[in-house]
Amino acid sequence: MLDPAEHVSEPAPGRACGACTLCCKVYDVPSLEKPAGTWCRHCKPGRGCGIHETRPTHCRSFHCLWMTQAWLGPEWKPDRAKMVLSVDPATQFLFVQVDPGVPNAWRGAPYYGHLKQWASGAVARGRHVVVFLNKSATVILPDRDVPLGPLGPGDRIVTSGPASGPVFEIRRAAA
Numbered sequence: 001m002l003d004p005a006e007h008v009s010e011p012a013p014g015r016a017c018g019a020c021t022l023c024c025k026v027y028d029v030p031s032l033e034k035p036a037g038t039w040c041r042h043c044k045p046g047r048g049c050g051i052h053e054t055r056p057t058h059c060r061s062f063h064c065l066w067m068t069q070a071w072l073g074p075e076w077k078p079d080r081a082k083m084v085l086s087v088d089p090a091t092q093f094l095f096v097q098v099d100p101g102v103p104n105a106w107r108g109a110p111y112y113g114h115l116k117q118w119a120s121g122a123v124a125r126g127r128h129v130v131v132f133l134n135k136s137a138t139v140i141l142p143d144r145d146v147p148l149g150p151l152g153p154g155d156r157i158v159t160s161g162p163a164s165g166p167v168f169e170i171r172r173a174a175a
């Protein structure tokens with residue numbers, strides 16, 4: 001069970017990026033003016049970072065959830081899943097950043113079933129599972145998926161209604 005309270009920032013024993021470099025594609029890196037969804041100009045896909053010793057702090061401190069959570073199976077390794085999991089430190093929402101080269105990866109088995117299962121647990125805690133395709137967000141709820149469109153800097157995902165109940169609304173609140 002995914003519990004953000006147990007989120008750690010160090011790699012789990014035995015976990016290593018290996019040939020995966022997907023985080024160097026799917027996220028934006030402001031200090032490099034790299035937009036989400038395009039390879040970083042320093043990345044050697046499948047091999048690693050071309051400026052490893054001098055890479056930005058932003059890159060240095062990042063470990064995806066597959067790296068830190070030993071219970072996530074091999075199917076969740078980002079270069080196999082074609083998506084990168086992380087926990088948003090501000091909201092404790094689970095963010096799923098999908099490789100735009102395989103935009104429907106999250107809809108396939110076994111991933112969609114897991115996302116739905118995690119969404120049920122997250123809603124009970126007032127949190128959400130959010131799939132991103134570049135900046136475009138879709139909130140996964142136990143009973144439906146809610147596409148919100150692109151989220152800008154400072155935009156928030158707002159829930160109204162009883163978060164633990166079966167009926168509530170999700171919307172984007174502009175910054």
Ligand code: SF4
Binds near residue numbers: 023064066084
């Ligand atoms: S997505 Fe995770 S496993 Fe892949 S390179 Fe980044 S930190 Fe390593």
Ligand code: SF4
Binds near residue numbers: 029043044050055056
């Ligand atoms: S600087 Fe290196 S670690 Fe950072 S996004 Fe680019 S290739 Fe990846």
